[in-house]
Amino acid sequence: MNQFFEGMLEHARRDSPNEACGLVVARGNKVRLVPGRNLAEDPKFDFDLDPQAWLEVRDDEEVVGMYHSHTNGGPEPSMADRSSCELHGVPWHIVTPEGGYMRIEPSGFRAPYRGRPYVYGVHDCFSLIRDWYEWEWGVLMPNYTRQPEFWKKGESLYEDHYAECGFRLVEDGSVERGDLFFIQYRSDVPNHSAIYMGDGSILHHVGGRLSSIDPWSGYWVSHMTHHLRHNTRMGSTAHG
Numbered sequence: 001m002n003q004f005f006e007g008m009l010e011h012a013r014r015d016s017p018n019e020a021c022g023l024v025v026a027r028g029n030k031v032r033l034v035p036g037r038n039l040a041e042d043p044k045f046d047f048d049l050d051p052q053a054w055l056e057v058r059d060d061e062e063v064v065g066m067y068h069s070h071t072n073g074g075p076e077p078s079m080a081d082r083s084s085c086e087l088h089g090v091p092w093h094i095v096t097p098e099g100g101y102m103r104i105e106p107s108g109f110r111a112p113y114r115g116r117p118y119v120y121g122v123h124d125c126f127s128l129i130r131d132w133y134e135w136e137w138g139v140l141m142p143n144y145t146r147q148p149e150f151w152k153k154g155e156s157l158y159e160d161h162y163a164e165c166g167f168r169l170v171e172d173g174s175v176e177r178g179d180l181f182f183i184q185y186r187s188d189v190p191n192h193s194a195i196y197m198g199d200g201s202i203l204h205h206v207g208g209r210l211s212s213i214d215p216w217s218g219y220w221v222s223h224m225t226h227h228l229r230h231n232t233r234m235g236s237t238a239h240g
Contacts, residue, residue: 007033008095012069016097018043024065024093025057031064041148044071046119067093075100080119082109087122087143110135113203116211120148125193125205129180132195132203137178139230141165151191158182158190159226167228178233181216182226190225 004024011020015038023034036053040046047068057063066088075094077085082104085092091105113132116123126146133139142165150157159182167180177198182190185206194204197213202220205211214220 004031004033005095005101008067008069008093008101009097009099011035012071012095013097015069017071019045019047019069019071020095021047021049021068022066023049023053023057023063024067024091025061026064027058027061033067048121063090065091065093067095069095069097070100071097075102077102077104079111079117080122083111083127084122085109114211114213116205118205118207118209118211120207121146123205123211124207128203128205128211129193129195133178133230137230137232139166139232151187151189156189158193162226162228166231168231168234170227170229175227176229176233178230180226180228180230181220181224182228183220184223184225194220 008020008022011022011033014020019038019040020035021038022036025032025034034053034056037050038047039050040048049066054063075096077092077094081092081094085104086106086109089106091103094102094104111123111131113128116128118124121127126144130141130143133141144157144161146157147153162182170179175196177196179196181194181196181202183192183194184190185192192204192206194202196216197203200216201213202216203211203213
């Protein structure tokens, strides 16, 4: 085994039972690892790389990969791993404390709309709507930085950003496929989103559950705060 792999393996064993994570950087043919801290709420099953690791990349270096460890199974990539690899656009290296290893590269992978495991910031309600509007309509939305439970910290990110993402309020009561609903889910501000599928159902991703298509009824309707439509589909029924 080369020194490159040994460094990742050493980090994985040192941080076990938590997942280890870090960057792979290069200057010419010289490659090194930048180990980072795992800031995930449950680091035994997930990782959130400390932004400080990015600040340790030198001006003459390039990030050519990311790595993390799996401490509860083999090195096979999860759906969230594959989606994150696409998002970052660099190869991902996955190791286990026992010596397992897999490398994956961006390959055009698209997670299915239904059945995504919930991983905040990778597979959550906002990730789902970003993917749907891009893949179905070619609408691109920024991947805003969002802290876990932002709604408990005095932030209302959905309300703050929907206009700049190209959405406007619908007021006449019409509902069309692709309309976006904001919902207060056990919160004082909108903290959940759902896309109307055109047949009395919504596509959404609730925390702690698999993404799903559910009836647009009951709790979701009664806790809706905003009914939005994208400008590209807008008629006279919407306003800013």
